[in-house]
Each structure stands twice: as C-alpha cells, then as structure tokens.
Amino acid sequence: MPTVADEALHWFDRHARDLPWRAPGVTGWGVLVSEVMLQQTPVRRVLPAWREWLARWPTPAALAAAPVADAIRAWGRLGYPRRAMRLHACAVAVTREHGGVVPADLDTLLALPGVGTYTARAVAAFAYGRRHPVVDTNVRRFVARCVGGAADGGPATTRADLAATEALLPAEPARAARVSAAFMELGAVVCTARGPDCPACPVRGRCAWAAAGRPLPTGPTRRPQAYAGTDRQVRGLLLAVLRESAGPVPRGRLDAVWSDPVQRDRALASLLADGLVTTPLPDTYALPQ
DNA sequence: TAAACGTGGCT
C-alpha cells in the first residue's frame, strides 16, 4: 500500500510548478537566494527578482564584492529589506569562511545571517539532497490536516512539527528531499489555508481532516496585522526614497514622506540602528556601502 | 514567547 509520501511524490511528478530554482544544475547559492526571497513573499513576486539577482550575482563571491546598497536596491519591493542585507552578509561569510561554496551542513547553515530552521533545512535538502525534514507553513498545515485532522497547523512548535513530518519521510535521502518539496507544493497549491481543493488532493482518501468533515479552526484567531500608520510603513517609505536615489539624499527628502515628525524620526532611527541606512554627512542619508 | 519586521494581491 502506497504511503502518504508515495502519493505526494506521484502527484508532484505530474503537477509541480516549473520554478527556476528547482531546475537541475541550480547551485546551493541559487537555492539559498530563493529561500530567503520566499520568506513571507509570494512565489509570483519572487520569480523576476530571483532571475535578475542570479544573473547579476551568480556566486556568493560576486555579491560579496558589491556594495550592500546594490543588494538593497536589487531587492526592490520584495519587502523586509533586512533580508537583502543579511543575504549580502551571507555572501561575505560564505566567500571568506567556506571557500565561496554554500555549506550543506545544517549547523553551518544555521550560523549564517538570516538563515533559520526552515531555510537551513531547505538548502540542505533541496540543494544537496540531505535527509532533513523541511517544515514551512505549508507543510505544517498539510501534515496537521492529513495526519492530525486539524484545520490548520496552529502555533508553530518546531520540535513537534519536525517530528511529525520526519515520520512521513522515506529513508533514502534524495527521495526524502523530493517528498518535502512535494509536501510544500501540496500545501501551496492544493491544501491551501483558504479554499483547499480537496478533490485534487492525492491523499484525499486518507486525510484525517477530510474524514472529520473539514472542521473549522478551533484555536484563538487573533492576529493583528494592521500596516497603515505603523512604523513599518514609515520605514518602507523612507527606504523607498533612498532606494530610488542614486546617491545620498538631504534630510528634507525624507521629511517629505511622513508628516508626524516623532514617528518619522523613530522610524529613521530604527533604520540606522538596523544598518539599513547610514548618514555619511550631517543631515544626509544613504544606503550602506 | 510575543512582537517587530514590507509589500501586494485576493476575497
């Protein structure tokens, strides 16, 4: 009798999206760049940015040789620009400490800036075929439904999530990595948060959540996500000015984007503290070199 | 552990 992994893999073979970072020959660097870009940013928006990034900086050494400002500009409107800064820091670390090759070892990956539990496992598995469960929000939801009968993954509990997924993986490392990709794909395009397409699901016949009649989520649903008027929005506006300027800009250019001086100063101070903005001259601001 | 951290598209 086929396992959940077998069913997922069979489905993946026929329905996987043709994403460029999954093509044969993509390096660890290509995979790492894709995973960082995909942290909280949808595939559709990552696609063009990833292509441009890899064409411009095909290796960690290439990016390490460029100013951080170039990375932040190339990041464009992907969001969370600290990721661009950290990816640049990754390139520097990989070039200096790992001979220019993105490492395959989990703990070594974890030590890189901006690389957490998910990203380290994704790179080790997808770029190097290591047998590590890769658990993102899609996999958590898919496993929670299929095995646990729950409506969603609930609060992230890394240990339990990894164990639950590990239990579904086959023994052979390369196959296990492909199963993780299949679980992610299922969660992303079939077993979605809203409007799951159960008739299209390869494990519909053995899904605990479907068997239970697709019960609604039970846990607390609060999730304050307001953006308008937050410091995050002001940071975004300030950084957009610097991104679109070739060089340093006078203070007045930044003052123009937000009327409340208290909030504007707070946002600018936090950007300076993060290293996303520098002040090469008094009352003059720029992206970091 | 909860909160901070961008941006855009979809319902």
Place this chain on the structure above:
DNA sequence: TAGCCAAGTTT
C-alpha cells in the same frame, strides 16, 4: 472594503 495571507528570522 477590510482583513487575511504569503517557502520566516530575530530579539
């Protein structure tokens, strides 16, 4: 329309 969601990490 307003809210929800999207391959998370850091502090």
